[in-house]
Amino acid sequence: MVIDSHAHVTAPEALYVYKANILSHRGGHGRGKVEATDEDILKALNSPVFGGSSHLQQLKEAGTDMQLISPRPYQLMHSESPKLVAWFTEECNNIIARQAKLLPGTFRGVCSLPQTPGVSPKAVLPYLEKCVKEDGFVGCLVNPDPGECGGIETPPLGDRFWYPLYEKLVELDIPGHIHSTACKSDRLSYSLHFINEESIAIVSLLNSNVFTDFPTLKLMLSHGGGAIPYQCGRFEASALRRGGPRFSDRMRNLYYDTVLYSKDALELLFKTVGADRCLFGTERPGVGTVKDPKTGRWLDETRHLIEEFHWLSPAEKKMIFEDNAKKLFKLGTSEGAKA
Amino acid sequence: MVIDSHAHVTAPEALYVYKANILSHRGGHGRGKVEATDEDILKALNSPVFGGSSHLQQLKEAGTDMQLISPRPYQLMHSESPKLVAWFTEECNNIIARQAKLLPGTFRGVCSLPQTPGVSPKAVLPYLEKCVKEDGFVGCLVNPDPGECGGIETPPLGDRFWYPLYEKLVELDIPGHIHSTACKSDRLSYSLHFINEESIAIVSLLNSNVFTDFPTLKLMLSHGGGAIPYQCGRFEASALRRGGPRFSDRMRNLYYDTVLYSKDALELLFKTVGADRCLFGTERPGVGTVKDPKTGRWLDETRHLIEEFHWLSPAEKKMIFEDNAKKLFKLGTSEGAKA
Amino acid sequence: MVIDSHAHVTAPEALYVYKANILSHRGGHGRGKVEATDEDILKALNSPVFGGSSHLQQLKEAGTDMQLISPRPYQLMHSESPKLVAWFTEECNNIIARQAKLLPGTFRGVCSLPQTPGVSPKAVLPYLEKCVKEDGFVGCLVNPDPGECGGIETPPLGDRFWYPLYEKLVELDIPGHIHSTACKSDRLSYSLHFINEESIAIVSLLNSNVFTDFPTLKLMLSHGGGAIPYQCGRFEASALRRGGPRFSDRMRNLYYDTVLYSKDALELLFKTVGADRCLFGTERPGVGTVKDPKTGRWLDETRHLIEEFHWLSPAEKKMIFEDNAKKLFKLGTSEGAKA
């Protein structure tokens, strides 16, 4: 079984029309809602909008059995007016919950939270609880920079500021998927901002007491962990100088998806953090959904790369493709039934 | 011959006393100068301040024949008052020039520039010219974020804002060494800021027309290029979508040092950008100057790692250790004599 | 013939999906474009999205022969990043131009301009010229507050700041339709912001030298001129105290649409500024497209109210419904043919 642990919803256009509209009237038209029928939702999944192929076709072609879908992060606009963020988040999560209900064997939902820059995550906990307990979500996105490079800084993930969220994640026994959103700076794109924020997240978490204080906390880092598996020697040196566990050992407190799109990078990741810490992910369809003219293959078609690593045992490969995801997101039969 | 292309000066204490002082009086005591004799300068190089070993001992132990030394970037405080930055930059470069004169076979200087956030690099060109033509510097540091995360953004390196500097680098035929400085954000350390800025620099440069407009421009990225060699699949995908050369091909417009401290990372770097684009570097003594209790070796002792790569040819290894540095920094005999 | 001089485009959803997208990626995906076929454009006009009735049905029901359509102002986001504003403006105007070509007897386009808060309107003149000369637009929206209450003030319309725009309007012989956009303040909705800005626009224009300096300038105020026809006594008093022409006389330098939705208000408008200064307008379908349960009529169905004013002569009514619009927007036969 192949589970894709990092993917984003392909929603009906009405969701983004809704977003453009609330951003324009700023609440003047009232909250409203996304007008989308189940047919609209299924139609979106079957429209050939990504490189000529639809979301469901992509899954089929890739041989993916199940996908964990969350909102498209770059659309989440956490630095906007909190009221608008809350509305859009709820509408977006609703679409995801409906997709998961419509195609229960194929999709599970990972919700987003209406985060506000610099404001304690306590504010979002009731909503998170509802998403998990009532709407069947199996995890949530955690944006380490809801300010979106716009000048309002939020403490980094190693800070006690985030403890209320970690307590709730542990209590609900669900993982947090670390993933930042847009970037208002003109110096870099949101895509690179993701990478940089993942590096910041890992260094902050691993240089803090978070995993001493929350030994059962489950956090999954996007995109293979930003720069850190590649740059880990630098942080190993600092850790050795300060004493305490090696940085390379601490890295194994976290989980990492495999959204990397290159064989050498995947190899580095597995060797650095271990197969038991990696979850297969593709963001498919997404940034990597483009065909390489040299190979004729989609860049986000990475399953075969992993399968070809002879130095990985079949058990390790099964961990990456299936077991780790099942364990982290509790994707057992009864859970699926509940959702 | 082994040339270490990325290292920083070990200066007499008087340099940092000077810095603390001008930061405090803000010019009220006048410019003053660093009072350091040649003996002070040599004493600093022989003091056992890094893990019990001196700068010169480290070089000897490592078998490094020549080192390119620049100011310690985290001390450069580019976001401070421009007058103070100019004073400190000059004093710091002076110490480096004097070290290079005192030990001409061992050191060559790479100067820093008194950059100001958001201000055109035109302002620093006369000083750069003096450093190269009169003081024997063979390259210069280029800080892509003189604002030091303090709120004043400078356009990214792909912007025409930087063209006056590129013109001068081409005219002087010297390389720019991309290296950021301190970081005023509480979210990340300066050390991680280096990495993130390197990623921003590469993506901005390679998605711009800089190398079309300046085909002979020589830029060396620090720390193996931040996250990019590891994350290149992501940017390959975007480039394929937009058309034009592949991102992996464009990456070969740049040079990269090997300041990485882990075998797997070095392997990834060489495979990704090619040996002809890599320059041996250690920052030694520096962040990696700590002994690994497992191996008993300094973490920044990376020469043997490279030498053990059997898939690299001797010619390729010579490129990395010697030829690329000689070509980039023009370290031929006559040049050395001039300095 | 009934011409509706103030109405906004009913565009395909793809336009707003495009907007949500560029706001999220901030240019990272490139400019892209709105993917909408002629069928999509016609479909939008025939969808029953406003109170159960489609745009074209509304026109038919109201007996409107021709409508001047501009972008929905509250969507224009002039206070956003200028690059994004320019992209969205162009896409939006393109849809309008295509609608006008598809239904040339029914629609004429009034374009919007990519205005920037506090920046001279000189920047938008080449684009305005292109819209009029190449794309057949017969007028343009002028936003007196591109800062959208967000803290960056733009000088009021009586200021010489706006003279380059007035010169171009006179040169092109087209009218400016004064209409503000969104409002970032939590104190009022964009809809009331429109009204307040119209009042500011009129007072600033009429207390300035604009109509002395540009006697042939044609400006149409939205929504019956905000508060001013009702509050004119207040400004008459100030004008009498200062000397110069009476405010009530100066008011006749401007044109006003009839987007008011109440009989008493329409009556006040006509009596205050004269029928020769009024253009029939409805914003239909728009804010007034709701049925009054008392009368069973749409609130924006105002044509019959005007026709029932016995104190208006047939010639005056014709001015309001047809002649003034033809004169202002030069909607003669040959013009129509050209467009």
Add this chain to the structure above:
Amino acid sequence: MVIDSHAHVTAPEALYVYKANILSHRGGHGRGKVEATDEDILKALNSPVFGGSSHLQQLKEAGTDMQLISPRPYQLMHSESPKLVAWFTEECNNIIARQAKLLPGTFRGVCSLPQTPGVSPKAVLPYLEKCVKEDGFVGCLVNPDPGECGGIETPPLGDRFWYPLYEKLVELDIPGHIHSTACKSDRLSYSLHFINEESIAIVSLLNSNVFTDFPTLKLMLSHGGGAIPYQCGRFEASALRRGGPRFSDRMRNLYYDTVLYSKDALELLFKTVGADRCLFGTERPGVGTVKDPKTGRWLDETRHLIEEFHWLSPAEKKMIFEDNAKKLFKLGTSEGAKA
């Protein structure tokens, strides 16, 4: 009997000398006080400073029997330092209280409150209570924008922020007279700012629960309600779309003065909100105290315009001129004696 419910004090010059002084020394000279004898106060009322005629002459000429006087709003400087605002407010109210005592048959006082932008109105309640219970004031001004367009926003009047004030108004059984003060924007004069703020006040109040929560709250809107009686169709449409009472019905929760200076506007006002909701007001002497060369009459001489409306019954006219004011401000015989 004719009661003018909206007029402002004609104070001795010493009041404004005091203001200029405290603004300059910012408290350095201590609080001090306005040095004005009863003679000074009476002299100010008899000086021919408004179009050659004195305040008392104006009243006599107009046939006004009683006038409710409050501070000149544009002088109240609520966005200044709170200490200075408190001092000036008290001095200004003192002059009004003394005028009302000196001429008890002619004047009643409406006090102002030392409001602070963004600060809860709780802070001013003790002072309001003192004004009403000890100093004989029959109402108070309420400034919906104490920030005076200077960048610090205060929530709009429909927000719960204002509930402490509404509770106190209900408890004291006095009306609040909505009237903004100066305007620091260069885009509009304070006079137009009054109008725009009245529109904001009405829309915010009527789209909130204020009159559900405070059914006996009495609020009088200045200048005939800004733009709203003229623009009410626009808001009727929104209300119909949202459900709940019609906007035109909700408008009758408020009271409006007749400070409009034009026959057509007065007619629109009475027809829109009803005579039982209107109070005669002139601001005389004030902005309208200028003679119309066409008629030879003062623009603020509006009593005859109302008397000439044949479609208003004598009882309705009596409401406007007398009964509504008596009821709202409790101007009965015993009250007058108390004051």
Add this chain to the structure above:
Amino acid sequence: MVIDSHAHVTAPEALYVYKANILSHRGGHGRGKVEATDEDILKALNSPVFGGSSHLQQLKEAGTDMQLISPRPYQLMHSESPKLVAWFTEECNNIIARQAKLLPGTFRGVCSLPQTPGVSPKAVLPYLEKCVKEDGFVGCLVNPDPGECGGIETPPLGDRFWYPLYEKLVELDIPGHIHSTACKSDRLSYSLHFINEESIAIVSLLNSNVFTDFPTLKLMLSHGGGAIPYQCGRFEASALRRGGPRFSDRMRNLYYDTVLYSKDALELLFKTVGADRCLFGTERPGVGTVKDPKTGRWLDETRHLIEEFHWLSPAEKKMIFEDNAKKLFKLGTSEGAKA
């Protein structure tokens, strides 16, 4: 003959009523003007507003023959909107010019300038020229901090920023009287702000090249030079360390008034800078116009203190009381006739 070189106008109340008014309407009522007759002006000078005694009585009692009067600095509000500053400055200077014409033997005018924080003094030069050439002013106030502690800094007086003003002062051959205005900080009163700014002014001027570049520039420091005559040893030390003339010698490039109110302070001043650099001044009536209960004398009655210094020669005393003022302000007979 006794000349009081530092005093401020006692103006009719109408001047401050005017100020309060323009600050409130911010130009909305137009510029207007101060309505004051010659009788009003003379009445102000004869009103017993300072400790029970009038301005003219104070002069008589003190035996002052001539007084140089300027605006009351704390009223000048240089940090306000430039338009309002210009209006008030002109009105205030007009009153002074009229006083000087009404009492030509008693008063000479020192004008103020409509300075703007951070803006080059070039802007005020035409107005200064008019004041001197047309209106008979014999000097001008120079405010070294037009930002009034409000956050906008203006370069200190030793900066080349001020050279255009110095050039004009030299060309017109009139002195600048250094005197700051109000202070918006809550940490200190305007009165102490005067003192601190005088210290800043002296140190900046004397550590610059101003008197090398303008050897004939005449500048008079208020209040005996702030802290500097008392603290001069501190700056003497710095000057000796840097080389160049002694600070005590440089201090003699400036002139100082004697507005000090204590015998010991006056003695320190004369001994420190020399009698040829001091001009008798009292600010009378002003801050010192209060009777000391111990002596029964006004505190600003300082003439007798100076006359009692036996260590000053009669010629030195004549310098202080008369000659220096005549020389600096060119108060010869013909000048007086001209004014």
Add this chain to the structure above:
Amino acid sequence: MVIDSHAHVTAPEALYVYKANILSHRGGHGRGKVEATDEDILKALNSPVFGGSSHLQQLKEAGTDMQLISPRPYQLMHSESPKLVAWFTEECNNIIARQAKLLPGTFRGVCSLPQTPGVSPKAVLPYLEKCVKEDGFVGCLVNPDPGECGGIETPPLGDRFWYPLYEKLVELDIPGHIHSTACKSDRLSYSLHFINEESIAIVSLLNSNVFTDFPTLKLMLSHGGGAIPYQCGRFEASALRRGGPRFSDRMRNLYYDTVLYSKDALELLFKTVGADRCLFGTERPGVGTVKDPKTGRWLDETRHLIEEFHWLSPAEKKMIFEDNAKKLFKLGTSEGAKA
């Protein structure tokens, strides 16, 4: 016995290297500590760094028996990040405590506090208590402007904001030495900022209730009290106008050091505040450590000036040189033993 009550530490260079370093890494290297042996500390005191003479030589030459040493204020950087301030303060105080222990007959320590702009001094009280009770400090510096002219204002010393500190000073029975630190404004040097802040401190304290509320509070003003002894007539006048004690009497609530460097200034100080309120101080070595070419003497060699004042009695001179310091700082035998 001669006690110098105002002097600053001459520390090993390592202290300032430490400062430059933490300012650069902003905590990234951890807190670390100053590496200085007792030999380093003694060496610093014997190095001829001030005008060719060492700290200890200066004391000997001056005949000073004991010196109270505090950190060099201009280095304290209170406006920097609080964490860094705390680190540097502790390191700096440690050096002072060690000097006092190494040379117990010569030095006593006056500690600095890690103040933060605008933050209540409550935060620093535990640290102050430790310094006094455990480390032998006999007083502390109090910086009235920890914002260092950088835009964040702290209330002035007369404000109740400071009461927690005053309570602790009274409880510990130690004096506060008022001394500001650096100055970020380009208008004045830190040295003049000291003077201006002393003036602000005195005026604020003496116009408040501080000494009514804390009659036993001991505060020593630096540099002879800024401008105030010279300018006291000005504040005497204000005090007389307001009533209450004379300003000249209130001035005797404070203590003043004699760091003035000129005979006339010293004379003015003693005459104005009385010998029982003055403590001999020199800041030696410091700003005054320069030889006057006229006299051949150091400017800060002021003891002989005081000894030559024949109008001071021997008892008064003993107060100045010894008794006042002993009383204020409790420098009796047993105290010395304890430290």
